[in-house]
Every structure is written in structure tokens, then in C-alpha cells.
Amino acid sequence: MNTYDLITIIGPTASGKTTLACHLAYALDTEIISGDSRQVYRSMDIGTGKDLADYTVNGKQIPYHLIDICEAGEKYNIFEYQHDFHRIYTDLKSKGKTPILCGGSGLYIESVLKGYSLVNVPENKELRKKYEEYSLQELTAILSEYKNLHNTTDVDTAQRAIRAIEIEEYKKQHPLEQNEFPPLNSLIIGVNIDRELRREKISKRLASRLNEGMIEEVQNILNKGVAPEDLIYYGLEYKYVTLYLLKQLSYQEMFSQLEIAIHQFAKRQMTWFRGMEKRGIYIHWLDATLTMETKIKKISELL
Structure with missing residues (x-):
């Protein structure tokens, strides 16, 4: 394990990457750093798929970072993420742990893997x-x-x-002062899920999230004074449910348009990951349908 600075688990939405990361963290006694651009926001739980129950494995709470660190309505960006990631990463490494980076936001993930130089862009x-x-x-x-x-x-x-x-x-x-971090030597695991299975899981999960209170979640955020346009900014669930609550879409229109948007998003995620490979990042792909035991064993062999 000393060969790698980090373990990274990526995959499209509904691929099961979070569950895998949690079980791997349990096996390796380590902690998870989220690589999701929307899970940083408090109160946005169902729509962003935090699935915090997954972070308890065999009765043990798996420590996680960069989830619930901002208020809904704020505009967190990749520059801030890079700084926050490295602060936590450095702390975990000082404790002798190999952190697990897990998420589906391709640019956030790649920015820390490759040490991108970024500028903190103000509002214009x-x-x-x-x-x-x-x-x-x-x-x-x-x-x-x-x-x-x-x-x-x-x-x-x-x-x-x-x-x-x-x-x-x-x-x-403004070619001004830039922020630079070193690239990281990470073992990168991609969870590969068949397109049709992915579509099936996305559709079932959307129906489940709506039944679990996703509409109420969005309404509660609006009730706290967050402007509708600020929620719409986050896209996907928050965009379409907000439009439904504003009576700009019927329930059926909201469901069908959101379902299509999530399918398209998953496709774009995979396009990004394939692009990472073209940019020289090696990804070990694991079949999503393998048992958890088999997945952990295969990753352990790579370590």
C-alpha cells in the first residue's frame, strides 16, 4: 500500500461506488474524502444521494470528509475544493492512513489527481x-x-x-497567481456498470427518492430563504423539483424530464472518465455486479 498516495473510486451515478468505498475503508481501516461537487451542501441529502447510512459497515462508522461543509444556496467551487482536499489529505497521511477519494464529479477528482493549477475566479x-x-x-x-x-x-x-x-x-x-499542488500517485478503481442496468437503477432510485421525501427536502430549503434560482443552479434533482414546486412543471413532466437528465448526466460522467484515460490516467475497471467480497479482494491484490 505504501506505493500509492491515495486510492480513488469513481463511477457514474447509481454504480455503487460509495458502498464499495465504505467497505474498502472498513477493510483498510482508513477514511473517505468525497469527490462530489454537490454533497458539500447541508440539507441537500436525498437529491445528492449522500446515502450516509452506507458509511456504517458492520456496526462501524466510517469517517468521511467534504460532505455537509457549506450551506445550501452557497456557491462552492473547485478552487476551494482543491484546498480543502489537500488539507484533509495531508492530515490523514500524517496519521499513517491512505485516504480513499470517492465520487463522480470528474473535474474535481482529476484536479487533485493531476494537481491542476487553478485560479480563484470572482463574480463578474x-x-x-x-x-x-x-x-x-x-x-x-x-x-x-x-x-x-x-x-x-x-x-x-x-x-x-x-x-x-x-x-x-x-x-x-487575468493570468495572475495560480494555486499549484503536486499530482498524486493513486490507485484508481472505476466501477463499470452495464448501460441498461444503470438506466434501470437510476429510474428505480429516482422513484424511491421521490417517495422518501425529495420534494419535501427541496421545499424545506426554499422555506429557509434560499432563492429558487440558487437551487436551480445545482441542476438535476434540485432544478426539476424546484420547477415543479414553482408550478412550471407538472409532476409527470418533472419526473420524466429529470429521469432523462440523470441518464444524460451518467453518460457524460462516463465520457469524462474515458477522457481521463486518454489524458494518461490509468483506471482499473471492476464490474459493478461482482460481489462485494470479490471487489475488495481484487482491489487488495492491486495494492
Whole structure:
């Protein structure tokens, strides 16, 4: 195990990566650092799929980090994530542990694996005002004109697309001080789930989450004073359920459009992971249908 700085477990939504990470952490007596861009927010539990019950394995609570560290409505970014990750990573390494990084936000994961240089981009009110009436399609076209195209994996709202343009425009105008971290030597495990099985699991999970109170969760966040547009910014569940609560979508429209959006998101996640491989990151893929015991054994052999 001393060969690796880190163990990373990735996979598309509904692949079972969190459960695997928790069982592996139990076997190795270590801790998990989340690599999910939305699980950082408090009160956003069902919609982001925190599944905190998974962090108890055989009666033992598995310590986790970078979950529930911000208030819903805030705008946490990758620059902050990189700093927070390395603070926790350094602390765990000092205790002699090999942390497990687990998540599905490709750019967040890759930023720490490869030690990307990032700038902390401030809000550009003039730019936001300029593009506020543009459609998502128009904004995506504008974004694609930039040479260094910002990650579009999570850009499924106009607000996020504007933020991506804001980042690119800032980088173009301000080649200022950058934040640098060293790349990490990580064993990277990808959970590979058959497309049809993934689609089946996503659809069942969506119905389950709605029954478990996802609509009430979003309503409670709105009741706390979080602006609807700030929830819509987070995309997927929070976008479509908010639109339903605003009576802009019927329940059936909300369900079907959200279901399609999650399927598309999972596909984009896999596209990102395949892109990581093309960029020189080696991923050991494990079949999602293997038993937990077999998965742990295979990972242990790689260590």
C-alpha cells in the first residue's frame, strides 16, 4: 500500500461506488474524502444521494470528509475544493492512513489527481447581466468558443454555463497567481456498470427518492430563504423539483424530464472518465455486479 498516495473510486451515478468505498475503508481501516461537487451542501441529502447510512459497515462508522461543509444556496467551487482536499489529505497521511477519494464529479477528482493549477475566479456582475437572458444552448455555444473549454459535465443550467464563461473570461484577462499542488500517485478503481442496468437503477432510485421525501427536502430549503434560482443552479434533482414546486412543471413532466437528465448526466460522467484515460490516467475497471467480497479482494491484490 505504501506505493500509492491515495486510492480513488469513481463511477457514474447509481454504480455503487460509495458502498464499495465504505467497505474498502472498513477493510483498510482508513477514511473517505468525497469527490462530489454537490454533497458539500447541508440539507441537500436525498437529491445528492449522500446515502450516509452506507458509511456504517458492520456496526462501524466510517469517517468521511467534504460532505455537509457549506450551506445550501452557497456557491462552492473547485478552487476551494482543491484546498480543502489537500488539507484533509495531508492530515490523514500524517496519521499513517491512505485516504480513499470517492465520487463522480470528474473535474474535481482529476484536479487533485493531476494537481491542476487553478485560479480563484470572482463574480463578474457585468458579464452575468450581459448573458442573463441567453438560453442554455446559446451559452453553450459561446462557451465552446473559448480555446480552453471549461468542463461541461455539470453544466445543465444557464446559471452554471454563465459561471463557466465567467471562469474562462477571467483566465483570459487575468493570468495572475495560480494555486499549484503536486499530482498524486493513486490507485484508481472505476466501477463499470452495464448501460441498461444503470438506466434501470437510476429510474428505480429516482422513484424511491421521490417517495422518501425529495420534494419535501427541496421545499424545506426554499422555506429557509434560499432563492429558487440558487437551487436551480445545482441542476438535476434540485432544478426539476424546484420547477415543479414553482408550478412550471407538472409532476409527470418533472419526473420524466429529470429521469432523462440523470441518464444524460451518467453518460457524460462516463465520457469524462474515458477522457481521463486518454489524458494518461490509468483506471482499473471492476464490474459493478461482482460481489462485494470479490471487489475488495481484487482491489487488495492491486495494492
